[in-house]
Amino acid sequence: MNGENIEKSAFNWITAPSDKVDVDSEYYCQTRDIFEARNDRVPENLIKMGLDESLSYIVYAMSGELGNNAFDHNLGNWPDVPGVFFAFDYDGKNGVLVIADRGIGVLNSLREAIPDLTDEKKALEIAFTKKISSRVLENRGNGLKFIKSNVLEKNLFLQFVSGKTQVSLNHEMKITETASPVRGCLVILKF
Amino acid sequence: MKIEIKKFGDKLVSRPAGREAFMAMESYLLKDLPKDEPIEIDFFGVKALTPSWADEVVTKIAEKFENVKLLNTENATVQATLKTLREYSGLKI
Numbered sequence: 001m002n003g004e005n006i007e008k009s010a011f012n013w014i015t016a017p018s019d020k021v022d023v024d025s026e027y028y029c030q031t032r033d034i035f036e037a038r039n040d041r042v043p044e045n046l047i048k049m050g051l052d053e054s055l056s057y058i059v060y061a062m063s064g065e066l067g068n069n070a071f072d073h074n075l076g077n078w079p080d081v082p083g084v085f086f087a088f089d090y091d092g093k094n095g096v097l098v099i100a101d102r103g104i105g106v107l108n109s110l111r112e113a114i115p116d117l118t119d120e121k122k123a124l125e126i127a128f129t130k131k132i133s134s135r136v137l138e139n140r141g142n143g144l145k146f147i148k149s150n151v152l153e154k155n156l157f158l159q160f161v162s163g164k165t166q167v168s169l170n171h172e173m174k175i176t177e178t179a180s181p182v183r184g185c186l187v188i189l190k191f
Numbered sequence: 192m193k194i195e196i197k198k199f200g201d202k203l204v205s206r207p208a209g210r211e212a213f214m215a216m217e218s219y220l221l222k223d224l225p226k227d228e229p230i231e232i233d234f235f236g237v238k239a240l241t242p243s244w245a246d247e248v249v250t251k252i253a254e255k256f257e258n259v260k261l262l263n264t265e266n267a268t269v270q271a272t273l274k275t276l277r278e279y280s281g282l283k284i
Contacts, residue, residue, distance in 0.1 A: 065243060
């Protein structure tokens with residue numbers, strides 16, 4: 001599946017009605033173990049496809065943070081279909097990696113730590129720039145800052161959609177309303 | 192005491208895996224060591240590291256011991272992870 005198809009498939013997967021979600025897809029990872037086993041093959045595959053070794057491991061580490069985030073913040077609380085849609089491609093020039101989950105989304109997740117938070121844009125701004133985690137007992141939460149730092153330093157592009165709001169990140173971060181809202185989170189990394 | 196991180200794997204990503212690694216370290220490597228014991232955390236051979244894994248290990252060791260050194264941190268993901276932890280997780284080493 002090429003990059004464009006990966007993005008379309010992820011969008012279709014995340015926006016499908018609950019009873020129409022393709023759980024037989026080869027890109028569906030129902031549990032963290034399945035996601036991690038597939039993610040573990042990412043760097044070696046990217047290197048074989050011709051991507052620089054150092055960047056391959058950076059993409060892998062970013063993917064690991066994003067996928068594990070989905071499980072960390074939704075465990076035991078998935079609204080319908082648990083797990084993530086996870087796919088990637090590199091054609092020798094351009095790479096794309098997609099992770100989509102049908103979880104509670106960033107705003108609902110952060111509300112556990114900041115109950116009066118009501119604004120989706122503010123929630124995403126906090127998630128990418130402030131030291132906080134919605135997993136109160138863990139009181140950590142720096143994965144998205146790591147993602148942001150790598151995107152800036154390696155000149156990558158990240159689109160992160162949660163609900164009706166999207167973050168577009170490369171040399172600067174823009175938070176806007178999206179015309180194509182999703183449940184949970186849809187992340188597209190281009191490298 | 193030198194802790195060779197590679198012995199826990201060369202691709203270190205998730206928070207649960209980091210937690211498990213730290214529990215093993217506490218049970219076998221760090222048990223009964225005094226607070227001022229010199230600790231070296233060696234990243235030689237590590238191919239990928241994330242803040243989630245490292246926060247469960249590096250941050251906790253740095254909180255527990257006064258004299259912690261980091262060795263062989265050249266890998267790009269190790270560098271990026273340590274930068275994130277210093278900025279957002281209060282890591283002082």
